[in-house]
Structure formats: C-alpha cells, structure tokens
Amino acid sequence: MTFNYDEYIRPGKLPHIWCPGCAHGIVMKSIIRAIDRVGLEKDKTVIVSGIGCASRMPGYVDFNTLHTTHGRSLAFATGVKMADPELNVIAVAGDGDALAIGGNHFIHTCRRNIDITMIVFNNNIYGMTGGQFSPTTPHGRLASTTPYGNPDYAFDVVELSIGAGASYVSRSTAYHAIPLERQIADGIAHKGFSVIDALCTCPTTYGRRNKLGNATEMLMWFKDNTVGVKAAEKMPPEKLEGKILTGVFKKEEKPEYCDEYAKIIERVSAKG
Amino acid sequence: MAEKVRQEETEVAQYEERKIVILPRHCKGCEICVLLCPASVLEMKDFKAHVARIEDCTECMLCEIRCPDFAIEVYQSGKKGKAK
Numbered sequence: 001m002t003f004n005y006d007e008y009i010r011p012g013k014l015p016h017i018w019c020p021g022c023a024h025g026i027v028m029k030s031i032i033r034a035i036d037r038v039g040l041e042k043d044k045t046v047i048v049s050g051i052g053c054a055s056r057m058p059g060y061v062d063f064n065t066l067h068t069t070h071g072r073s074l075a076f077a078t079g080v081k082m083a084d085p086e087l088n089v090i091a092v093a094g095d096g097d098a099l100a101i102g103g104n105h106f107i108h109t110c111r112r113n114i115d116i117t118m119i120v121f122n123n124n125i126y127g128m129t130g131g132q133f134s135p136t137t138p139h140g141r142l143a144s145t146t147p148y149g150n151p152d153y154a155f156d157v158v159e160l161s162i163g164a165g166a167s168y169v170s171r172s173t174a175y176h177a178i179p180l181e182r183q184i185a186d187g188i189a190h191k192g193f194s195v196i197d198a199l200c201t202c203p204t205t206y207g208r209r210n211k212l213g214n215a216t217e218m219l220m221w222f223k224d225n226t227v228g229v230k231a232a233e234k235m236p237p238e239k240l241e242g243k244i245l246t247g248v249f250k251k252e253e254k255p256e257y258c259d260e261y262a263k264i265i266e267r268v269s270a271k272g
Numbered sequence: 273m274a275e276k277v278r279q280e281e282t283e284v285a286q287y288e289e290r291k292i293v294i295l296p297r298h299c300k301g302c303e304i305c306v307l308l309c310p311a312s313v314l315e316m317k318d319f320k321a322h323v324a325r326i327e328d329c330t331e332c333m334l335c336e337i338r339c340p341d342f343a344i345e346v347y348q349s350g351k352k353g354k355a356k
Contacts, residue, residue: 002336002345014298014342021302025340177337203302216307219338 008032008042013060018053021215023174023200024121028057030177030198031090031119034184035063045088048077050102052094053128053202054121071102074109077116085115085258088188095122096134099155103135110164110193114257117187120157123200131205142209157197158249167192169250173199175222176246183248192256199244285323289349290331292323298343305335305344 009032018024035045045063049055051070058065064087068076077091098106098120109116125143126132133143135155143150161169168190172180180198187194201207201218212218222244229247232240283294292313301319314335315324321335321344331348 002333002347005342009342015300016341018340020300020341021304022340025342026338029337029340029342175338214307215302216304219304219308 003029003033003036005029005032008035008062009060010062016060017056019127019202019204021201021203021218022053022127023123023202023215023219024054024057026174026177027054027119027121027180027198027200028060030181031057031092031184032061033181034188035090037181037185038188040088040188044086045090046077046080047090047092048073048080049092050094050097052097052126053123054092054094054200055097057092071097071100072105073097074102074105074116074118078109078112078114081114081116081258082261085262089116090188091116091118093118093120094126094134095120095124095136095157096126099135099157099160107160107164110161110166110195112257113165113167113192113254115191115193117184117190117194117196119184119187119196119198121200122157122197123202123206124154125202125206127202127205131209137206141206144205144209157195158245161195161197162250165254166195167250167252167254168194168248169197170195170248171197171199171244171246173222173226173244173246174201175219176226179246186248186251190251192254283322285326287326287329289347290326290329291347292326292329293345293347294321294323295343295345296320298341300341300343302340305339308334308338310334 047058047063048066049058050073073091073093077089081089124137126134131144133146133150137150139153140149158169158171168187170183172183183196187196203215207218226246227243229245280297285292299320305321306314311328311330313325313329315322335344336346
C-alpha cells in the first residue's frame, strides 16, 4: 500500500528546493515513514536543524520544527529536550553542519548520551554554498576549494560517534531507503543518543565535478559498494577493500542524561 | 486507504486495480524512477516522468520509495504484472 505522506507535509510547501536527483528527499521520506512506524504524536515531536541543504527539511514537515544557526542543531535540541523531556527530539544536519561547524556540539552530545535522534545527511560536500570540501569528502576527490584533489582524509561518522560515546550508531544509504527507515525508527525508540549516518548523493556539486555519473548511477554506486556489517564478519578482508559497511554498529543501554539530571535535582532538593 | 483529493494537476495511469499517479508539478525530471524501474514501465516525456507501460508493472515500489520529489505514487492491486 502506498504511503500517505500528505498527513506529515505542510500544505503548499512542495515541491522542495533540492536539486533534481538530490537524495535528501529520499532520506526525508524515510524519516517521515519512520516517525509513522514508531507512531509519534505530531505535537510531541520536535525536528531541529542547522543551516545547509539538509537543514531545509524541517520547513516541509508538519511537526514542531526549529531552523537554527549553523552547526547548532544539537545545542538547540539539547535545550528543547531538557526543557521538556517528554518531547521526542530529532536533529537533522548535513555532514558539514554536524561535523565541522557543529563538530564540538556533536562529540559532546554523544558523550552526554541525551535522548535525541541525530540524522546526518552525509553527501560528502557543502552543496548549498557551491561545493566546498567538507570533513567527509574522501581523500583525492575534487571540490570547488580543492581543485587538484582533497589532501585531507575523511571523518568516519560511525567510528567518531562510537568513540565519542553515542549509545546507538548505524549507517544506511539513500539507495537502502527501507533499512534506513528501520534504523531511524530504531533510533527514535532507543533511549539515549542515536546517530544515523544517512549516505546521500549530491549530483549537482559533487557528482558532476568528480564525474560520478547521473543521480541514478550515484545511487547504484551505493548498491554495489556497501556491505552489511553482519555479512562483512564472514567475508575475507581483501573482498572488503573499498567497501562501505552499513547496518547497526552499536546499541547499548546507558544512563540517559535527562534521567541523571532529574536524579540530581531530586537528591539536592531532598536535602533542603 | 481513502482516495486522496488533490488540488493540483495529476497524471493518472490505471490498469485494472493498479494505479500510478504522477504529480508533474513536483517532478524535477531526475530520471531516478525511469532508470531504476526493472520492468521499464516509466519513460521521460517533456522532461517529466510518464507512465508508458503500466501493464508491465510488478508493483515493486522502487520508483515510489526512491523518488526524492514526492512525485510518484503507486497504488498496488496485489496482482503482479509480468516482468520482462
């Protein structure tokens, strides 16, 4: 049965501003389906974003939404969650927004383990501002600010968030939209900080400059170059070379920040 | 599910109980649906997606799930078409 997105879209907002073939729309659809799957109440759900292509998403969806300053989606999301821990807070950010400008917010929110779901729209480039290289642009790739190849090595969002202490970490791609939906639903249901690395395509500023083909070819690249994390355990290392692992990398129960904070308030106020 | 009432222009293709709806105002012509369709049901027409051979549709939903622009809707009949 076809999914009715109209219920979750603000009337008259579509078509969106993203370029033809931009995979952000596919991730946005997965987020909507995941919210529907978990059954969150619209008035009890907050979507927070920063600045960038991905951060335009809250403008289209009919929840309580916040469009904030660059890189600060998690700072605002933490504030919203602390003000009312009953709310379901989802933060969306692009790769530059989450890892460069908001990099400090990102690692410290991971460490704090507050009950927020973070979806990183990872398209390897700053698309909106004209294709500058971002912290996830792979080594050697071309961008408008690295015309002779990127000398830096990319961040691995999954390893970074595991290292920083997030309690749910997963990765999927825009091609694998159904597993992505499942992971987002899982992340929303998980109590603690969840990071979902959603690999996207940017055919306009990244694909065209690096000659990666059209939007469909870029999506199909994900199909051919990703391996599920469970399947990878049984595969020899030479077969895994150059492949991207997808799936759920970490899921653990850890004390959550709002609960810990409430305990402190209770303990201190009992002393009088 | 109740039938949606649309204010905007739609292109509807129907074959028995199966129905594919395209919203030309949303479609940006990225061709993802056309190239992903395993049964070549869709084609480009005037830079927009167009349903050319609905009787071949296998109702796999690849086009609907991966359309980034909310421009295509597939209403399944439950009866599979023949894939080539």
